Amino acid sequence: MIDEVLPGRVACVESFGDVPGAVLLGEEAALVANAVDRRRAEFATGRHCARAALARLGFPPAPVLADERGAPVWPSGVVGSITHCAGYRAAAVSVDVLSVGIDAEPCRPLPDGVLEAISLPREREMLARLGDAQPWDRLLFSAKESVYKAWYPLARRLLGFEDALVDIDAGGTFSARLLVPGPRVGDVELRAFAGRWLAVGGLLVTGVTVS
Structure with a gap:
């Protein structure tokens, strides 16, 4: 779905709901340490989608942390965006565009x-x-x-x-x-x-x- 509104040089992964067993890596858990279970689950699924999208670009699994305003911090040379709403989570990343927002x-x-x-x-x-x-x-x-x-x-x-x-x-x-x-x-x-x-x-x- 999300890939239909982005060019082919952007790698996209989406989930229509939370992924069972989606895990947080490293310091990611601290970002939602005080959140309710529902928020932690959607956050974990968003990071799961982000890692799956990064894997399509050849990047190994690694924490996707956040800056002071909550924006995802991507590996060097990568731009990307994560979104979630009721019943849907998605991530989009690229090394071939200057910026992407979803x-x-x-x-x-x-x-x-x-x-x-x-x-x-x-x-x-x-x-x-x-x-x-x-x-x-x-x-x-x-x-x-x-x-x-x-x-x-x-x-x-x-x-x-x-x-x-x-x-x-x-x-x-x-x-x-x-x-x-x-x-x-x-x-x-x-x-x-x-x-x-x-x-x-x-x-x-x-x-x-x-x-």
């Missing part, structure tokens, strides 16, 4: 009041034009999550919901224009992101890569 969400509308907190007026106008074929507000949230996950490794700073203007195409793509200065990629300032989305089986998934 997100999964239940395919249902956001709770009342959330859309106003995560969107710009122009985005809400766009959602109204799209009609009711999908829970577009949830898709907007997911797209922004994927954009942030692709942004953060390059910029190493937060990106607020109000800092990128997302435009969704009903055909399965979206774009995000940065409203703040972007990170430099080589000699070029990154000003926009492009992604794909998919809705199937009660789930929404989004993916962004920076090449």
Whole structure:
């Protein structure tokens, strides 16, 4: 499922639920030492997916720790992203792109009041034009999550919901224009992101890569 919104040079592994016997390696357990059982299980499955994806690139099993903001710390030369929601966990890694971000969400509308907190007026106008074929507000949230996950490794700073203007195409793509200065990629300032989305089986998934 997640591989359908990412290019072939990104290795993806997903699980529709927690993997029985998924284990945490090394210091990973400390990251969820105070979490409830459900959170530990989804975290372990996310790390299981991450190691399986890394194995497809030839990397041996190793802990996938987290930085000060909770973002996964990958082996040198690897970029990647992990996501989880009810009934779904996935990881995507690559050595052939500059950054990747993925997100999964239940395919249902956001709770009342959330859309106003995560969107710009122009985005809400766009959602109204799209009609009711999908829970577009949830898709907007997911797209922004994927954009942030692709942004953060390059910029190493937060990106607020109000800092990128997302435009969704009903055909399965979206774009995000940065409203703040972007990170430099080589000699070029990154000003926009492009992604794909998919809705199937009660789930929404989004993916962004920076090449």
